[in-house]
Amino acid sequence: MSIVSDKDFFMTNGYLLLKNVLAKSQISSLSSTADYLWDKHRDYQEPGAKLELDSSVLGEQWEILDLVDNRAVLDVVYAVMGPNIKVSYFGLMVNPPQSFEKKAMDYHQDGGRVNFDMNEISSRPMLSMKAAYWLTDGTEIGRGNFCLIPRSQGIDKLRDKSHPHPDEKIFLVSAGDVILFDRRVWHARKANHSLDIRKVLFYDYTFRWMENKSIHAIPKEFLEKFSDLKQQLLLNETNLWKNFATKDENLPLNKLNKEI
């Protein structure tokens, strides 16, 4: 598919599945990093508890940082949101096997209270979108599958947030696949009733004039290696007004425009 048709699909349906974005060696390496972090940070008192680590911890992991400008993903994000964007959050979600009594996560929209704070209007703007990189297999039901209600991005209130929703789409994805989704699309996670740990990396792209959702604690030696593009995506402008006023031609991401 072309970027144009990818964008059209995303804008219509609120999501896009990109197959085989990560190479096998990348999956293996990122998965090992996730295992290391899981061992280090998991709650040993509660074996079934999930673990979420954000950029305040993951900023030290170059390989995870490096995905922020993965070309296959960024091309679509750029096509949808334009060049004035950044990564406001990146995180690792680890979901160990759950008991059968444990229910799926309720359907929700992302963004905390942004919809509530814009309640003077309906059909609220997207503001951000997420890329979910699957590090483990999810080709069968019952593996903490991602699910959403296609074309629900224009629905301000969902009457019933429980499972199963009659219009839901449950994703069956392989390790290395990426699901992109509009923050407004109603989405959730099914329970992980398999014997395996589910590992997914999330990257949230938003406009540069918005606050980050987590602190990017990035070591100095990494900052020195940053390309202009990574600087745009991960570092805040010290002159705050520049986030509101930089012209397209001065944004590193705009260079992609010429190549697409």
Added chain:
Amino acid sequence: MTRFRNLEQNEITLLLEEFNTFGYCIIRDFLAQASIENINELIEQEIAFREDRHSSYHSILLEHEAFYDLLFIEPLLYLMTRILGPNIKVSYYDLFITPENEDDKIFFFAGYDKATGLGFHRDGGRINKDLDDSLVIPRLSCKIAFWLTDLKNADGGNIYLKPGSHLDKFLHKPGDSMEGAIPLMVNHGDILIFDRRILHGRSINKSSFERRVIFLEYCVRWLLRKQDMPTVRTHTHIANQLLSSPSNPWENYWPSDVLPLQRFQEVFEQNLLRHNA
């Protein structure tokens, strides 16, 4: 201490109706004469130490009590909580001094020029462009203008507003027709509140009087500020919400506790009701 006149519930209701319909509202004779004189005196003291009296005053506004107090005027704060909700902060605060007999170099209908502040625009920089594919652009921020000098005619650097344009569902471009824009005549002590989306600009100051106005902007907390807000003052809970940033940025999106301004809003409404009873 800044003195101002009280707003009754009826007046607040009318102001909000006006604001929602037209994109702005004006509170006449709001700041007391003594407070304006005090503020103007402080400005004169500051000017005495400056080479360029027209440069930014942002840093001193947070230092002097008379300016600092303007951020916390309760009826105005209440209006902000009704317009933007309680999850807000101060994002911009500056004093503008526009010289009299300004050069007539720029035709102000031709598009916004940041260096001069002339030209019609919506506030928020490229927010409008970045959200251009949205059906409706959200409000996100709101400005209060405290007038310190009179603008009795339309030639004194008056704000021009196009009523109702805050609800326009298309991207405005420099050079768009500004038919319907009206100049605002004000006296010192008047307050203008305007939606960032309303098309606005200012006239060239051809009068023989200097123009002085303070602009104060509030925005939702998950939007970045346009200026840093350093202050050495001891913060109340409300000041902390308005001027600081939480150590965990997710708090801007999902506050873990009841917001100080939410409590303030509730108490203010109870007092309004009690006063009316």
